[in-house]
Amino acid sequence: MRETIRRQLQDLTGKAEPISDELLANLLKHRRILVILDHISEMSEATRQQIQLESLDINALVITSRLEEPLNRTTQCRIKPLRIAGNRLSSFMEAYLTQRGKRGLFTDKEFFNACIQLSDMVGTRDITVLLAKLYAEQLISAKEGYQSADLPENIPDLMLSYLNELNRDVTEDKLADRTLHQDAKAIAWECLKERYRPASAHIKDAIAALPAPDADQRLHYLESKLRLLQTVGVAKENLRFALDPVAEYLAGLYLVDLYKTDSQQWQDFFKTADAQSGAPDAIKGFLLAVRDCYLAKIPGAKDSDFVPKEIGDRTMTQSALPQAVAQPVSP
Template sequence: MVGSGQITVLLAKLYAEQVMSQTGNIPATVPGLMLGYLNELNRDITLDRLPDRVVHQAAKLVAWQCLYPTYQPHLAQRSALIQSLLAVGIDDADAVLEYLEHRLYAIQPIGTSQQQFRFCLDPLAEYLAALYLVDIYGTDGSQWHSFLKTAATLPPAASGFLLALSDCYVTEFMPQATDIVPQELNRLAALQPVATS
């Protein structure tokens, strides 16, 4: 979860790995760091490598399926993941899911039937799912206000996702001080509102 000390260690590790492996282009934000982590995993693939853009799209969608509707990391059914990938135009959904599992090791099957998946890292799942929601809602204020009503009913265990969503929202939209969405997300995640200048 984002709210625990585990995220700090993960971020330090991801940042150090990206500093050592890249020249320039070090992500300045946590959402950028998460996408950069996927890029690093994908960069190591030499044979039949999927483009980063496809990896990002698929990973965000799979992460969303692994968090929705509880907004906490949980298991997602293989069939639901395949359907979701097909619905957004990823034709070879089975192969893309296999790529995330066997090539990038970003997701793992659970159980003997191997029909359920979860992300290997909860903070990665939370941030990617948050990026998915930012992509879907964009600047549509009515969708954000509707989501805030839903978020107000979530249990404390969803605070990791809410914090990640606030971070992704701020990174994507650079909101004005009057924008209540990040303030409300932070409040709902039991954090003090971020001071803006």
């Protein structure tokens, strides 16, 4: 860990030689360096063991994680982003649209109808601010005529609409929305298939997941033109999605497209899921995304089906999950 900090300091300062051990120790001790460990919950066990948080002699350290990390450091401050209760969405939407200067675009009836639709999408579970923000931006785009007035009716479609919005502003060598969806879903699964949580994938694996012969150009499209992906790692050989929930839902859509109602493949999926470190809590976000994708994309799917029920049993009580839209019964 110290050697990594030393190399990064050398790169930042442009010095021919790395700084001395004594200088580095004093910089860390007196908080002249702020060390940031990002996405630590998505790191492999081998990487986490190499870091050895408890042994780090660093007095200014920021850690981001989706899980509670067992830290015994004497001085620490835990900051958690607030989630929005499913039955309190209108307050957030009102404040967000007002802050964006867009509340005047909507009549009260339009505004409350939109809030009801979002509430139906998420049920009574709490959601991230990101999800509510994506929905609000879809409302604004539709009202201003940049996209269809038909808003997404479920969270998976909201994620696909988000991709469409990113793609809308591309003017040259533009990929079709459907092609973009297929590519993004394939890469998302590459980023989640090892540990069932958002992580990075090697660039060569991401390219292999896309159709040849222009796979590298299509990967570049998602990274450079849409900014959907970002390159990570010292050697810049890996990439990950900029937004974790987007990666989880796209990977969920990929699996639903692939497995459909094949019970054996889903049983294998749950077997692998249960074997993941920290499961089910550590992979709860992905499991819920898969459940939403299954209910949204499998015709006639209902909560009592094998896949939604298995996920519900692993994550929360069924009453806290959004219910599937009732399907009309043929006479």
